[in-house]
Amino acid sequence: MRVLFYYRGSEHIGLESIMAYIQSKGHLVELIYEPALGDNGYIDIPWLNNFFYNDELVVNKALRFKPDLICFSAITNLYMPIKSLARKFKEIMPDIPIIVGGIHPTSLPEETISEDFFDMICLGEGEGALEDLLQRMREKRSYNDVKNLWVKDPSGHIHKNVKRPIIKPLESLPNPDKSFFARYGALTSRIMIMTTRGCPFACTFCVNSFRNAAYSGEVYLRQRSVDNVISDMVEIKKQYKPKKFRFEDDVFAFNQKWLDEFKVAYKEKINLPFHCYVTPSTAKDSILKSLAEAGCESVSMGIQSGSEHIRMKLLHRRHSDELIIAAAQRIKKYGLKLQAEYIFGFPEETPEEMWKSYELNDKLNAYNTASFIFYPYPKTALADYSIENGYLSKENYDKIKDGYGSYHTSCWLDLPYKDEVYKYNALLPVWNVTPKFLKPILKKILKMKYSWIHKFIYAATFPLIDFDEFIIRIKEMPHMIMQTRNALKNDFWDKDYQDPGMIEVGSDLIKKNITPKTDNIDNLIPASVIAQQKLEKERKDKRKKEHFFHGKIKFDMKLDKKAN
Amino acid sequence: MLVKFNLIDREKKQIPMEVEEGITIREAIMEKLKPGNFGLCEGNNICATCHVYIDKNDFNKLKPIEDDEKETMETNDIDQKEFSRLSCQIELKQELEGITVTMEIPKR
Numbered sequence: 001m002r003v004l005f006y007y008r009g010s011e012h013i014g015l016e017s018i019m020a021y022i023q024s025k026g027h028l029v030e031l032i033y034e035p036a037l038g039d040n041g042y043i044d045i046p047w048l049n050n051f052f053y054n055d056e057l058v059v060n061k062a063l064r065f066k067p068d069l070i071c072f073s074a075i076t077n078l079y080m081p082i083k084s085l086a087r088k089f090k091e092i093m094p095d096i097p098i099i100v101g102g103i104h105p106t107s108l109p110e111e112t113i114s115e116d117f118f119d120m121i122c123l124g125e126g127e128g129a130l131e132d133l134l135q136r137m138r139e140k141r142s143y144n145d146v147k148n149l150w151v152k153d154p155s156g157h158i159h160k161n162v163k164r165p166i167i168k169p170l171e172s173l174p175n176p177d178k179s180f181f182a183r184y185g186a187l188t189s190r191i192m193i194m195t196t197r198g199c200p201f202a203c204t205f206c207v208n209s210f211r212n213a214a215y216s217g218e219v220y221l222r223q224r225s226v227d228n229v230i231s232d233m234v235e236i237k238k239q240y241k242p243k244k245f246r247f248e249d250d251v252f253a254f255n256q257k258w259l260d261e262f263k264v265a266y267k268e269k270i271n272l273p274f275h276c277y278v279t280p281s282t283a284k285d286s287i288l289k290s291l292a293e294a295g296c297e298s299v300s301m302g303i304q305s306g307s308e309h310i311r312m313k314l315l316h317r318r319h320s321d322e323l324i325i326a327a328a329q330r331i332k333k334y335g336l337k338l339q340a341e342y343i344f345g346f347p348e349e350t351p352e353e354m355w356k357s358y359e360l361n362d363k364l365n366a367y368n369t370a371s372f373i374f375y376p377y378p379k380t381a382l383a384d385y386s387i388e389n390g391y392l393s394k395e396n397y398d399k400i401k402d403g404y405g406s407y408h409t410s411c412w413l414d415l416p417y418k419d420e421v422y423k424y425n426a427l428l429p430v431w432n433v434t435p436k437f438l439k440p441i442l443k444k445i446l447k448m449k450y451s452w453i454h455k456f457i458y459a460a461t462f463p464l465i466d467f468d469e470f471i472i473r474i475k476e477m478p479h480m481i482m483q484t485r486n487a488l489k490n491d492f493w494d495k496d497y498q499d500p501g502m503i504e505v506g507s508d509l510i511k512k513n514i515t516p517k518t519d520n521i522d523n524l525i526p527a528s529v530i531a532q533q534k535l536e537k538e539r540k541d542k543r544k545k546e547h548f549f550h551g552k553i554k555f556d557m558k559l560d561k562k563a564n
Numbered sequence: 565m566l567v568k569f570n571l572i573d574r575e576k577k578q579i580p581m582e583v584e585e586g587i588t589i590r591e592a593i594m595e596k597l598k599p600g601n602f603g604l605c606e607g608n609n610i611c612a613t614c615h616v617y618i619d620k621n622d623f624n625k626l627k628p629i630e631d632d633e634k635e636t637m638e639t640n641d642i643d644q645k646e647f648s649r650l651s652c653q654i655e656l657k658q659e660l661e662g663i664t665v666t667m668e669i670p671k672r
Binding site: 202213215217218251254256280284317320323 | 594598599600601603604605606608610611613632635636638639640641
């Protein structure tokens with residue numbers, strides 16, 4: 001079967017795993033990828049977005065591929081553009097089933113399946129579910145009862161199937177295939193890798209809080225064996241020649257025994273600097289020592305709030321100030337750079353508590369900081385709390401469920417100190433690197449009414465969030481833009497592909513021909529879609545003129561509403 | 565060799581347990597009950613979701629608590645009491661025959 005994946009965002013290791021798995025079952029897999037810049041919420045620069053997004057190229061590539069199944073993966077913040085493209089695909093290729101998976105449909109299945117253009121949704125892990133689905137499609141059998149899927153049948157009835165057990169061990173899966181994203185220039189010289197699925201903690205603002213609960217009776221957290229990880233990394237090193245690695249696991253170093261084995265193998269076979277995540281409670285002496293010995297260069301540690309009250313009561317993180325400070329000192333002791341991460345805009349959070357984050361950060365001696373605005377992700381415990389306690393209106397929650405806004409730009413809660421949230425969020429990275437004698441000036445700016453000056457500082461401090469990453473991205477961005485364009489225009493799949501499974505099931509079961517009868521792709525696109533594309537192009541051109549030299553930075557809800 | 569102990573589950577039901585010597589109480593509970601949100605770090609002493617209360621008459625039969633375990637209990641959101649322990653840190657041996665272990669009722 002010919003399976004088309006679409007993703008918008010940055011490299012997605014989960015999708016790489018699914019694509020590798022599906023490909024290993026004899027299916028032809030292709031990825032259409034677009035890097036999300038504006039709609040992922042950092043900044044909205046329409047003229048720059050035009051370089052990144054081009055629906056016409058996307059649609060044409062999809063038509064050329066002639067898929068049997070179209071798969072989307074959606075996180076909440078990118079759900080909106082995915083919906084819009086899925087609608088377009090459905091208009092152009094009405095016979096091709098469309099499935100969406102990822103954390104968004106997993107947390108909001110009812111809402112997602114109710115969209116006309118989605119035929120199926122996948123809840124939880126996708127490898128086994130897609131394998132079964134494609135096999136049923138191959139054999140022209142009903143797939144209404146495939147586990148992990150909710151399937152809409154032609155009558156509109158939704159088959160809500162039970163979930164399948166989690167995949168265990170993770171080594172039973174092929175290594176994630178990075179070549180799909182590499183074609184689009186999505187891999188930087190600091191390559192991402194994951195050794196785990198899941199997180200042992202249940203912080204109330206994080207999707208892991210509901211995912212762990214959903215897998216009652218199973219331990220969702222799993223880690224690949226050291227051998228498996230290292231053999232994958234050896235291949236990646238050989239093929240993509242990265243300068244560094246970045247472990248994207250929610251908590252990378254939690255198993256001392258695993259880490260002791262890892263550090264020896266990593267040093268011997270990889271020996272490149274790497275970055276990973278720790279928590280104040282896992283940043284123990286023995287763990288940090290092993291990380292340093294393995295070649296770890298820097299760690300991110302979520303502090304989230306400087307207020308113990310917020311951390312303990314709202315976030316269910318029982319980390320005292322002393323514990324956090326001691327963890328930061330240990331990180332420094334082992335020569336690792338610390339990136340401290342904070343969130344502003346929690347329910348009940350006062351400006352005094354926001355200030356505590358600044359005070360605590362001063363004691364950590366962090367190399368850099370990253371700050372975010374609390375985004376009440378659907379079904380998380382803190383989103384529920386915000387609703388129950390009147391901080392999150394139904395209207396705003398509906399918008400979140402539709403993917404509006406982001407944790408960089410939007411404060412969705414009805415807080416009396418909303419402007420403070422934006423200010424504190426904007427200035428923390430620069431506060432972290434400001435010399436002590438200049439801090440009183442910054443403190444005065446913090447006390448000023450929220451205005452352009454805060455926005456300006458926020459924009460100017462992007463490089464300070466993670467300077468190394470910023471430099472890498474700036475250097476590699478032109479190459480990525482060109483590669484994305486080229487990858488959308490060119491075809492990489494095997495033109496002579498024949499589904500080995502199809503041959504096995506016999507010629508009488510060969511799928512219905514949904515191949516376009518003409519090579520002229522323009523003729524395949526309905527007039528209504530062409531008209532819509534034209535309208536969008538006009539709108540984009542208009543926006544391009546409006547923002548010729550500088551982008552509009554979205555900060556408040558009014559702007560969000562206008563844009564949407 | 566088998567070890568017997570009494571378990572009081574989250575519904576306060578008494579469950580007689582009989583398991584192989586050498587496994588931890590966390591493993592025994594996982595195997596028999598498969599409770600949700602339990603033992604999420606797979607016994608690595610970091611999440612405290614396998615928190616249990618040991619009957620006060622049995623508490624001294626256990627090996628003394630180590631600093632790491634103490635720290636894990638203090639830094640995670642559990643209802644820690646005098647006879648609290650993490651079940652992933654207690655290996656079942658003959659000398660623990662007949663102890664009573666109560667699972668914490670999670671807050672969420």
